[in-house]
Amino acid sequence: MGASGRVGGAAAQSLADNGAAVRVGLRTPEKWTGPGAAVHFDLADAATYSALSGCAALFLMWPPGTTTAQVGALIEAARSQGVRRVVFLSILGAEKVPVLPHRQMEKLLMASGGEWTFLRASYFMQNLSTTHRDDIRLRDEIFLPAGQGRTSMVDVLDVGEVAALALQGGHAERAYDLTGPAAPNYFEVAQVLSDGLGRSVRYTDPSPLAFVRLGLKRGVPPSFVLFMLAEYTVARLGRAGRVTRTVEELLGRPANDLRAFVQRELVAWR
Ligand SMILES: NC(=O)c1ccc[n+]([C@@H]2O[C@H](COP(=O)([O-])OP(=O)(O)OC[C@H]3O[C@@H](n4cnc5c(N)ncnc54)[C@H](OP(=O)(O)O)[C@@H]3O)[C@@H](O)[C@H]2O)c1
Structure with missing residues (x-):
């Protein structure tokens, strides 16, 4: 999700560059000209969560204007449809701010029973x-x-590249501070x-x-x-x-x- 936005777009491109099969869930898939197969998906409409069917991993972000409950419902739908891992775009320092929606979503993911990776950008x-x-x-x-x-x-292209890496596995139960x-x-x-x-x-x-x-x-x-x-x-x-060196450590090149x-x-x- 979020592929028409900044980090999701960079993640989709990086995944495609790595040869991964990409599905992008968008509210207006007909407008999509980027990599992957575009399908209709709207966080505000649970009927569209079937877009996840057959996906191994989900890039999750919180679009401002949507609710924690909607993200919670999507996490549940992902679990029930066999999505193994979720890579969540969070915010640097989220772990210290319990009232932040991003922190609440991190907690939902930790309780979900699935693999999670947090990108605290x-x-x-x-x-x-x-x-x-x-x-x-x-x-x-x-x-x-x-x-x-x-x-x-931080450059969004770096965050997207780290997202693509994590979506492909090997980064479960890790929270990365990306600067x-x-x-x-x-x-x-x-x-x-x-x-x-x-x-x-x-x-x-x-x-x-x-x-x-x-x-x-x-x-x-x-x-x-x-x-x-x-x-x-x-x-x-x-x-x-x-400042952290996490981007460099993960991508093997300077941020x-x-x-x-x-x-x-x-x-x-x-
Ligand atoms: N800005 C910062 O410095 C910063 C730093 C750290 C973290 N963040 C977090 O990053 C997130 C934003 O990421 P971004 O900047 O990459 O996004 P963005 O460029 O603002 O794009 C928003 C994306 O959300 C999608 N979207 C909006 N409503 C949706 C809905 N109801 N269902 C499905 N998709 C929907 C949009 O798709 P459509 O084409 O359908 O509109 C678009 O792809 C926020 O949670 C923010 O808190 C931001």
């Missing part, structure tokens, strides 16, 4: 080319309330973007209040403004900078760094 580099793209593209600014805090951001190779603060991120783009991108370091006010004024939905405030407060408090990511995605900000 740090912030995605791709947030810069999706969520924050227009701030950079149109206003030459990074606008988020992370203060001087460091973030060990990039360094933890820049957003002044440094702005410098990397400026170097890559050949124009000046500034990190404007708004206060939490200024971030909320301007976000709302720009028409960002209130719930998303508050979600980002919470997310970047973690960085502001110095809690998002832990992709921010400069390489920026070069690859330059078109997003032009």
Whole structure:
């Protein structure tokens, strides 16, 4: 699932590159142009869970807007249809935050009786080319309330490649903390973007209040403004900078760094 999204898309591509048979479950399979066979699947519609029939392994992610109960029902359906292992896209530090939906889903998987692997990913580099793209593209600014805090951001392509590896077995009952190779603060991120783009991108370091006010004024939905405030407060408090070598250990090559990511995605900000 999630193959039309960032990590799921990278996982599907990596699996196909490894010669694995891939089935992608999508709400709009007719639009799929990537690898594998596309079938109709909607987490919000249990009647579509039969899409799992005959699958050996499931890449599971939590699409915002769906519920823990729906994920629980999918985990049960996977078990009853003989899916042996589930690789779940979680969040770095989830084990310390019991109220986080991702942690609740981890617990459901641990109790499910099947094989599980958790990919606890740090912030995605791709947030810069999706969520924050227009701030950079149109206003030459990074606008988020992370203060001087460091973030060990990871490339989604690395997370997808690790997902593909785990889906093919040998990683049962493991929780992997996946980060990039360094933890820049957003002044440094702005410098990397400026170097890559050949124009000046500034990190404007708004206060939490200024971030909320301007976000709302720009028409960002209130719930998303508050979600980002919470997310970047973690960085502001110095809690998002832990770097691990797990990607390198698993893939046998260094994790992709921010400069390489920026070069690859330059078109997003032009
Ligand atoms: N952003 C970060 O920095 C970060 C870091 C760590 C973990 N995460 C976690 O990563 C997850 C998001 O992964 P992503 O960024 O790869 O996803 P994404 O690019 O936002 O794409 C979302 C995917 O979910 C699918 N989807 C939405 N509703 C669905 C439904 N009802 N049934 C089935 N599929 C549905 C979408 O498919 P359609 O084509 O059907 O819309 C799409 O493929 C979230 O759980 C997030 O908390 C994010």
